[in-house]
Amino acid sequence: MRGKAHGYSCDATEEAQVVDLVARVEAEIGPIEVACYNAAVGASHSITEFPADAYERVWRINTFGAFVMGREVSKRMVERGRGTILFTGATSALRGKAGLAAFAGSKHALRALSESMARELFPKNIHVAHVIIDGPIDTPLIRRVMPSVFEERPADGVLIPDDIAETYWTIHCQPRSAWLHETQLRPWVEPW
Amino acid sequence: MRGKAHGYSCDATEEAQVVDLVARVEAEIGPIEVACYNAAVGASHSITEFPADAYERVWRINTFGAFVMGREVSKRMVERGRGTILFTGATSALRGKAGLAAFAGSKHALRALSESMARELFPKNIHVAHVIIDGPIDTPLIRRVMPSVFEERPADGVLIPDDIAETYWTIHCQPRSAWLHETQLRPWVEPW
Amino acid sequence: MRGKAHGYSCDATEEAQVVDLVARVEAEIGPIEVACYNAAVGASHSITEFPADAYERVWRINTFGAFVMGREVSKRMVERGRGTILFTGATSALRGKAGLAAFAGSKHALRALSESMARELFPKNIHVAHVIIDGPIDTPLIRRVMPSVFEERPADGVLIPDDIAETYWTIHCQPRSAWLHETQLRPWVEPW
Amino acid sequence: MRGKAHGYSCDATEEAQVVDLVARVEAEIGPIEVACYNAAVGASHSITEFPADAYERVWRINTFGAFVMGREVSKRMVERGRGTILFTGATSALRGKAGLAAFAGSKHALRALSESMARELFPKNIHVAHVIIDGPIDTPLIRRVMPSVFEERPADGVLIPDDIAETYWTIHCQPRSAWLHETQLRPWVEPW
Numbered sequence: 001m002r003g004k005a006h007g008y009s010c011d012a013t014e015e016a017q018v019v020d021l022v023a024r025v026e027a028e029i030g031p032i033e034v035a036c037y038n039a040a041v042g043a044s045h046s047i048t049e050f051p052a053d054a055y056e057r058v059w060r061i062n063t064f065g066a067f068v069m070g071r072e073v074s075k076r077m078v079e080r081g082r083g084t085i086l087f088t089g090a091t092s093a094l095r096g097k098a099g100l101a102a103f104a105g106s107k108h109a110l111r112a113l114s115e116s117m118a119r120e121l122f123p124k125n126i127h128v129a130h131v132i133i134d135g136p137i138d139t140p141l142i143r144r145v146m147p148s149v150f151e152e153r154p155a156d157g158v159l160i161p162d163d164i165a166e167t168y169w170t171i172h173c174q175p176r177s178a179w180l181h182e183t184q185l186r187p188w189v190e191p192w
Numbered sequence: 193m194r195g196k197a198h199g200y201s202c203d204a205t206e207e208a209q210v211v212d213l214v215a216r217v218e219a220e221i222g223p224i225e226v227a228c229y230n231a232a233v234g235a236s237h238s239i240t241e242f243p244a245d246a247y248e249r250v251w252r253i254n255t256f257g258a259f260v261m262g263r264e265v266s267k268r269m270v271e272r273g274r275g276t277i278l279f280t281g282a283t284s285a286l287r288g289k290a291g292l293a294a295f296a297g298s299k300h301a302l303r304a305l306s307e308s309m310a311r312e313l314f315p316k317n318i319h320v321a322h323v324i325i326d327g328p329i330d331t332p333l334i335r336r337v338m339p340s341v342f343e344e345r346p347a348d349g350v351l352i353p354d355d356i357a358e359t360y361w362t363i364h365c366q367p368r369s370a371w372l373h374e375t376q377l378r379p380w381v382e383p384w
Numbered sequence: 385m386r387g388k389a390h391g392y393s394c395d396a397t398e399e400a401q402v403v404d405l406v407a408r409v410e411a412e413i414g415p416i417e418v419a420c421y422n423a424a425v426g427a428s429h430s431i432t433e434f435p436a437d438a439y440e441r442v443w444r445i446n447t448f449g450a451f452v453m454g455r456e457v458s459k460r461m462v463e464r465g466r467g468t469i470l471f472t473g474a475t476s477a478l479r480g481k482a483g484l485a486a487f488a489g490s491k492h493a494l495r496a497l498s499e500s501m502a503r504e505l506f507p508k509n510i511h512v513a514h515v516i517i518d519g520p521i522d523t524p525l526i527r528r529v530m531p532s533v534f535e536e537r538p539a540d541g542v543l544i545p546d547d548i549a550e551t552y553w554t555i556h557c558q559p560r561s562a563w564l565h566e567t568q569l570r571p572w573v574e575p576w
Numbered sequence: 577m578r579g580k581a582h583g584y585s586c587d588a589t590e591e592a593q594v595v596d597l598v599a600r601v602e603a604e605i606g607p608i609e610v611a612c613y614n615a616a617v618g619a620s621h622s623i624t625e626f627p628a629d630a631y632e633r634v635w636r637i638n639t640f641g642a643f644v645m646g647r648e649v650s651k652r653m654v655e656r657g658r659g660t661i662l663f664t665g666a667t668s669a670l671r672g673k674a675g676l677a678a679f680a681g682s683k684h685a686l687r688a689l690s691e692s693m694a695r696e697l698f699p700k701n702i703h704v705a706h707v708i709i710d711g712p713i714d715t716p717l718i719r720r721v722m723p724s725v726f727e728e729r730p731a732d733g734v735l736i737p738d739d740i741a742e743t744y745w746t747i748h749c750q751p752r753s754a755w756l757h758e759t760q761l762r763p764w765v766e767p768w
Contacts, residue, residue, distance in 0.1 A: 015436045046504065047454060047455055047458055047500065047501050047504055047505070048455060048458050048459040048462055049455075049459070050451070050455055052399045052448075052451070052452060052455075055448070055451055056448065059443065059447075059448075059493070063443075063489065063493075064436075064439070064440065064443075067434070067436070067439055067485065067489075068436060070431060071431055071432060071433075071434055074431055074432050075432040075433070078432055092496070095499065096495070096496040096497070096498070096499025096500035096501075096502070096503060097499075097500055097503055098500060098503040098504035099500070099504065100500050101451065101496065101497045101500035101501065104496035104497075104499070104500050105447065105451075105492075105493035105494075105496040105497050105500075106493065107496075108489075108492035108493050108495060108496040109443070109447075109489035109490065109492050109493040110489075111480070111492060112476070112479075112480040112485065112488035112489040112491075112492040113480070113485045113488075113489050114480065115479065115480025115481075115488070116431065116480035116481055116482060116483070116484050116485035116488050116489075117431050117480075117485065118480070119480065119481055119482040120430065120431055120482035120483065121431070122378075122380045122381070122382075123380060123381050125380060127380075138369075156368075156369065158369065159369050159370045160367070160369040160370065162367075163366070163367040163368075163369040163370040164370045166366065166367060166370070167362075167366060167370060167372065170359075170362040174355070174358065174359060175352070175354075175355040175358060176348070176355075176379070176380040177330075177348065177350065177351050177352040177355040177379050177380070178325075178351045178352065178355040178356045178358070178359060178377040178378070178379065179377065179378060179379070179380055180359065180375040180376060180377055181376065181378070182375065182376065183372040183374065183375040184372060184373065184374065185370040185371065185372055186314075186370070186371060186373070187368070187369050187370065187371070188314045188315060188317060188319075188368040188369070188371055189314070189315050190314075207628045238696065239646060239647055239650055239692065239693050239696055239697070240647060240650050240651040240654055241647075241651070242643070242647055244591045244640075244643070244644060244647075247640070247643055248640065251635065251639075251640075251685070255635075255681065255685075256628075256631070256632065256635075259626070259628070259631055259677065259681075260628060262623060263623055263624060263625075263626055266623055266624050267624040267625070270624055284688070287688075287691065288687070288688040288689070288690065288691025288692035288693075288694070288695060289691075289692055289695055290692060290695040290696035291692070291696065292692050293643065293688065293689045293692035293693065296688035296689075296691070296692050297639065297643075297684075297685035297686075297688040297689050297692075298685065299688075300681075300684035300685050300687060300688040301635070301639075301681035301682065301684050301685040302681075303672070303684060304668070304671075304672040304677065304680035304681040304683075304684040304685075305672070305677045305680075305681050306672070307671065307672025307673075307680070308623065308672035308673055308674060308675070308676050308677035308680050308681075309623050309672075309677065310672070311672065311673055311674040312622065312623055312674035312675065313623070506762075506764045506765070506766075507764060507765050509764060511764075522753075540752075540753065542753065543753050543754045544751070544753040544754065546751075547750070547751040547752075547753045547754040548754045550750065550751060550754070551746075551750060551754060551756065554743075554746040558739070558742065558743060559736070559738075559739040559742060560732070560739075560763070560764040561714075561732065561734065561735050561736040561739045561763050561764070562735045562736065562739040562740050562742070562743060562761040562762070562763065563761065563762060563763070563764055564743065564759040564760060564761055565760065565762070566759065566760065567756040567758065567759040568756060568757065568758065569754040569755065569756055570698075570754070570755060570757070571752070571753050571754065571755070572698045572699060572701060572703075572752040572753070572755055573698070573699050574698075
């Protein structure tokens, strides 16, 4: 059985918009049971000429927006004594890479946010998890902007959105005596 | 629905016995779909007086037995082009600790075994995963040998075997475009 | 032999001021041989009521300022084909903690910045290193703001600034066939 | 100034020989101030056909010998209240790799040994460190057995033994308010 999707738009870099989004969703649809933050953007420049506004923008979308959403949602979940909050990480959460100072920094910081929240919220019955996606996801957008990825690797070397969702769902369903806080997903044929 | 359990006994430190065990299970019950290595023993001594035989015994049970089982099972799974192999790790897989040179060493090595196998076997459609159990498990044995654990912590601060099994099962069921190789389970109220 | 210190003041959160600082130091004193970024500030709040401006300020001082300094300095060092850039990290670069979402996030991001820069700049003969300080440093400021630290722990359980400087200096002197990129310093009597 | 070298031979896989070696060195030359364990051997096989004796031998040389030496030396250093113990690690201490289950396992376990010893021995004024060598070392032996390494990479892409020794020496000289326990050395032009 599939649920029904409701679209809301929001600029994740604006605190007020994220605050408002969470309030509206709760008012119009109901208590948020599972919140998932996926918003992410990249930027690749040599460190010697990395524009400061590009560096900041990556942090603002990938990390700051997650922080505000995490705060707004956990505030309500703590009152209700239940809920699941999922953050989507990337390989860059674990390693820096030439050109990726901004992206890696933002994903490292997101990981720290998730772990800090988990340490505080686990004992309040709120399950916080950080799922590192270790490879390209097979979406129309990514097929369009990164066509080479799909030409270079075997047909199976990309993550299918429904398969990722399957794991997010099982995390939400985990019994609380044995919660995971972090894991990494990658395709079976991806060399790593 | 629960399956039917068959008991086999085996000394995990003896290569021949592990080789034989896997052969007998395959012959008498059928192709192994999921293999799980849990055998583990500890030892705590100051490094200055750690008996060499204790150091070796811990490695032999926790690591060497896992290596032989992993080899015997993966040999067959590679032929069949399918299967899941699960190794049970511990917090000591990630950190050494005063007194625990042997246990931490054996669990670090088990983790390396699991990762090396995953890198080789994922592309052969065999799912290898290392699950770090980050806390005491609520079994009659552990209740008897470590009673203080159960007195000191909140009733919920221990992992329930069925809840761990739930995650092992979902790992086995993961679709292969998005396999996890490692995760860590801990109780919601455990301070960490 | 000790050198001579020159004081410059600068608001690390303002790109223009950091850009100007590096330019002035180079113009007035000479080519920067070793640059070290230590500026850091903390903030501790429950995630449910963490002010967004506090979250941002910690990132801006601990991470963004380091990024701008790193960019300005590496630009010049790349031209000269030499130099050392040192970033001062904290235990929170490796682990999140309840209440420390901002500080941990900023130090995780700083670590990613340092690693990304090292990957790009090592082959240009620029040594980039991240030194994680794992304990309280014995300075007048810290003695004043965190007196309990110095009462609670043994006299030797704090890091002495000159001893930290010793390691920074040896990093700068390392021959380039065997450069370290990261290490962690802690007092000998600190239990960890 | 260089010291004078004395050669002793010993089978690191035999507890009695290592015990005897440490006793003889102390009796014939004097108290050991710095002990360094470098002995290591590799083995590369598919997991499906990894000989158990090869798996064990790698552990016995790379890990078990280090454990016995560490125990024998730390026993004496604890009595004297001083000393430095250095373990030479490898990239495989941090990551498993297809074919390298034995080598990675042994180096992971060595790292756990080193960290467990550090946690116990730091407060007894004994400095224990684990130095991960992240690349090929330029020795006549390695030039002979791995000639391709030296052909494929730039002249500077290998670690020079004297340069590694420089860092071992600075670790030994570190003041104890700011000791490092682990670091990683790699050549400046090595892509990583």
